[in-house]
Amino acid sequence: MESTTSNPTSTAAAELLSGVNAKVLLDSVDAFLFDCDGVIWKGDKLIDGIPETLEMLRSKGKKLVFVTNNSTKSRIQYANKFRTLGLSVSQDEIFSSSFAAAMYLKVNQFPPQKKVYVIGGEGIVQELQLAGFTALGGPEDGEKRAQWKSNCLFEHDKEVGAVVVGLDPDINYYKLQYGTLCIRENPGCLFIATNRDSVGHMTDLQEWPGAGCMVGAICASTEREPVVVGKPSTFMMEFLLQKFNLSTSRMCMVGDRLDTDILFGQNAGCKTLLVLSGVTTKSILDDPSNKIQPDYYTNKVSDILGLLGE
Amino acid sequence: MESTTPNPTSTAAAELLTGANAKLLLDSVDAFLFDCDGVIWKGDKLIDGIPETLEMLRSKGKKLVFVTNNSTKSRIQYANKFRTLGLSVSQDEIFSSSFAAAMYLKVNQFPPQKKVYVIGGEGIVQELQLAGFTALGGPEDVEKRAQWKSNCLFEHDKDVGAVVVGLDPDINYYKLQYGTLCIRENPGCLFIATNRDSVGHMTDLQEWPGAGCMVGAICGSTEREPVVVGKPSTFMMEFLLQKFNLSTSRMCMVGDRLDTDILFGQNAGCKTLLVLSGVTTRSILDDPSNKIQPDYYTNKVSDILGLLGE
Numbered sequence: 001m002e003s004t005t006s007n008p009t010s011t012a013a014a015e016l017l018s019g020v021n022a023k024v025l026l027d028s029v030d031a032f033l034f035d036c037d038g039v040i041w042k043g044d045k046l047i048d049g050i051p052e053t054l055e056m057l058r059s060k061g062k063k064l065v066f067v068t069n070n071s072t073k074s075r076i077q078y079a080n081k082f083r084t085l086g087l088s089v090s091q092d093e094i095f096s097s098s099f100a101a102a103m104y105l106k107v108n109q110f111p112p113q114k115k116v117y118v119i120g121g122e123g124i125v126q127e128l129q130l131a132g133f134t135a136l137g138g139p140e141d142g143e144k145r146a147q148w149k150s151n152c153l154f155e156h157d158k159e160v161g162a163v164v165v166g167l168d169p170d171i172n173y174y175k176l177q178y179g180t181l182c183i184r185e186n187p188g189c190l191f192i193a194t195n196r197d198s199v200g201h202m203t204d205l206q207e208w209p210g211a212g213c214m215v216g217a218i219c220a221s222t223e224r225e226p227v228v229v230g231k232p233s234t235f236m237m238e239f240l241l242q243k244f245n246l247s248t249s250r251m252c253m254v255g256d257r258l259d260t261d262i263l264f265g266q267n268a269g270c271k272t273l274l275v276l277s278g279v280t281t282k283s284i285l286d287d288p289s290n291k292i293q294p295d296y297y298t299n300k301v302s303d304i305l306g307l308l309g310e
Numbered sequence: 311m312e313s314t315t316p317n318p319t320s321t322a323a324a325e326l327l328t329g330a331n332a333k334l335l336l337d338s339v340d341a342f343l344f345d346c347d348g349v350i351w352k353g354d355k356l357i358d359g360i361p362e363t364l365e366m367l368r369s370k371g372k373k374l375v376f377v378t379n380n381s382t383k384s385r386i387q388y389a390n391k392f393r394t395l396g397l398s399v400s401q402d403e404i405f406s407s408s409f410a411a412a413m414y415l416k417v418n419q420f421p422p423q424k425k426v427y428v429i430g431g432e433g434i435v436q437e438l439q440l441a442g443f444t445a446l447g448g449p450e451d452v453e454k455r456a457q458w459k460s461n462c463l464f465e466h467d468k469d470v471g472a473v474v475v476g477l478d479p480d481i482n483y484y485k486l487q488y489g490t491l492c493i494r495e496n497p498g499c500l501f502i503a504t505n506r507d508s509v510g511h512m513t514d515l516q517e518w519p520g521a522g523c524m525v526g527a528i529c530g531s532t533e534r535e536p537v538v539v540g541k542p543s544t545f546m547m548e549f550l551l552q553k554f555n556l557s558t559s560r561m562c563m564v565g566d567r568l569d570t571d572i573l574f575g576q577n578a579g580c581k582t583l584l585v586l587s588g589v590t591t592r593s594i595l596d597d598p599s600n601k602i603q604p605d606y607y608t609n610k611v612s613d614i615l616g617l618l619g620e
Contacts (some may be wrong), residue, residue: 041418043458043459043460044460045460050329051465110337115370131311146518147478148353148479148512148513148518149353149513150353150354150355150513150514150515151514151515152513152515153515153516154516168483169456169458169483170483171481171482171483171527172481172482173478173479173480173481173518173519174517176481176523177518177519180509180518180519180523181516184509196367196530197325198530198532198533199490199494199529202458203458203459203460203462204460204461205461205462206458206463206464206491208456208458208464208483208487209483209486209487209490209527209530210489210530210531212530212531213486213490213528213530213531214527214530215530216526216527216528216529216530216531217481217523217524217526217527217530218526219526219530220506220508220519220522220523220524220525220526220527220529221508221519221520221522221523221526222508223508300555
């Protein structure tokens, strides 16, 4: 029987969650960290059994935290989304990659007189503003068009000291040129990626290109690699630990992506539970080319409730 | 004095073009292969001295060929551009990456009943159609918008057997999703890149993101690497050789990019001449991190004319 202690370098196969080990898991952790897309919801639809399962966990005194790489919303906007879906989650239980980007600039003492160019959504812009920074781009550049014309210079703000790239369904060549010029021509300009997920369940029916798509575009035009602030980077874990007086070994990361959620959990020393309700199937998990094995796997979050016979 | 024989693995520093070695170069080659952006023109402006230099080379019996990674035009459209700029160049002297993509499908016997989705311009669409293939996407998807809506499936044609990605100033999320779905879900779907240039001189005043940017986006969302048909791949060289009864050692590749033009020339066994009128500066050439040394370098193409005292 496999050990239930999480081991970041273990390649032991993941255990299917069962009535027995679900109880052991619950007794061994004080906090559950949940990814959102493909775990809690798909697009704007809650996955079956979520409200009851979260309520059960809270009633057992477990802390709940939501760690999402989807940067399109700020923490406040995510709290609103939870509320709209009938779940009571406060903004300080939410750690979005939009928040992570703003915090990265803050802890690294980004000068407030410098500006930040955003290739991404309102969520990033809001978090930057909440942190006291000046954000350019984002949704306001969604309708801008770039034109190749003789004797006509595409201008960019020389005061931009960082470009933040996240999920951007309004990506266009104007933004790609603006971000590229800032990174290539403004001395010391930072290149920050909220995350690099290749695809995600932005809607209930299918996957769509993730931030990894936009980040890949800028990596190629600038020939530079970004700092990644979202999963699997453990940058966000520092902020979680400041909130809870817990050891990471008393936390369980629940997610649907091996190379972000599960790797994040392993890197931070948490237990890890993969759910198959999102981007990862059993065959991907079992494929010999997959090197990331969570401690446990199950179909969906509400299995925890079902297996405990509650 | 450095040898004038090209050696693809040589790291001997490039020779500045002079009266003496320019004459040697001319006597040792029968054909000049020119890149276009940053070498012949920048945007829609001819670089100084081009018409006279090309005329001189033709008068000496040299064959002229134009090998461009810019896929926005077909060969016919490039012949028109040359004519508009006062240069007489026929379409079979032009090898564009748009033509390369169509030829790649042809020589690999891509079934004509399968379709090709294009993330790129009219040039790729035209060359595909000239080669007898059915092209979807391209300019007709420029104004399409993708929407994340519940219960609403983004459809894609299951008969798409190849996605061709090139320079696309009208890139949008609709095309990125379409191409991503084809590559991820249509069995055996090919992923072809016209080229991977990071930036280029699309206008006279500055650089803009190149096809590498769009290709990087699709690599990010599909987690796949493409077949590259443009420089530095020597795929196009086969077609050049079919036209001319020449050894590649009797050719000189003239370009402004080290990692495409010069590398292409070296890989094919040609002599190589770097011009500093485009994306590469002297300090980039001399930087210790640069591993690609052309045989010769000079400021611009018309130096050949000037140095020979013609």
